[in-house]
Amino acid sequence: MQGRPKVAIIDPNTLATLGLKQLLQNVLPILTIDTYGSMAELEANHPDEYFHYFVAMNIVLENRAFFTARRMKTIVLTLSLDGGSQLGEFHSICINVPEQELVRSLLMLEQHAHPHGKNLPPMPKVLQQKVLSDREIEVMSLIVQGFINKEIADRLNIGLATVITHRKNIMEKLGMKSVSALTIYAVMHGYVDINKI
Structure with missing residues (x-):
């Protein structure tokens, strides 16, 4: 095929x-x-x-x-x-x-x-590229696990405004509008274990 x-x-x-x-x-x-x-x-x-x-x-x-x-x-x-x-x-x-x-x-x-x-063709190159910084990946991982901005700021020892900026940048870079879409992206790229969502 x-x-x-x-x-x-x-x-x-x-x-x-x-x-x-x-x-x-x-x-x-x-x-x-x-x-x-x-x-x-x-x-x-x-x-x-x-x-x-x-x-x-x-x-x-x-x-x-x-x-x-x-x-x-x-x-x-x-x-x-x-x-x-x-x-x-x-x-x-x-x-x-x-x-x-x-x-x-x-x-x-x-x-x-x-x-x-397994059993699937490889992802197109554009979808394999690393788009997010390491910090953005940490923030995204916590977002899809259900943590709110304040909890993310506390866990990562960063300011609330920084979390909000990261969140905005993540959504813009990935072209996503919902946490559901972000969850799918995070799991499919191996950033979050499905059992943690």
Whole structure:
């Protein structure tokens, strides 16, 4: 398979699909992500070219034979953690949770399936470069672990204004607007252990 790995999201809920697409592109910027509102749309677009399918539960239930044959590539999007019992043979992610929790689930899934980038093409050079200073990396690590500015200042023995400046610089350098995006970046680049977020 040449080029970027492809992932398909199959879910009739357009808003949920767009949100998941954004999160996945933050978690794995090397992915090409296609979205489909129905199984018919997926089947019309070379479905076996995809590395993974993120699929609404009702679509998996209606097309069980297709997804069972591709069980290792299928991730079922569920609305509750206990509803997955009927689909126990599949990996699943509960999407009805706060953003931080969903980001953590996606990162756990990625690290379980592809530890140290196994089975994935290398990141583009621009994404491998070290962008942040050592101090900015320390600050970022504490931000994504949930520490507030005052706690970060105390831990690093620096002023509150300095923490705020570092925080602003980190977001600008990385082009990020949320702590969730920052969390994804920190975990994917090995700056923070996923178990500490």
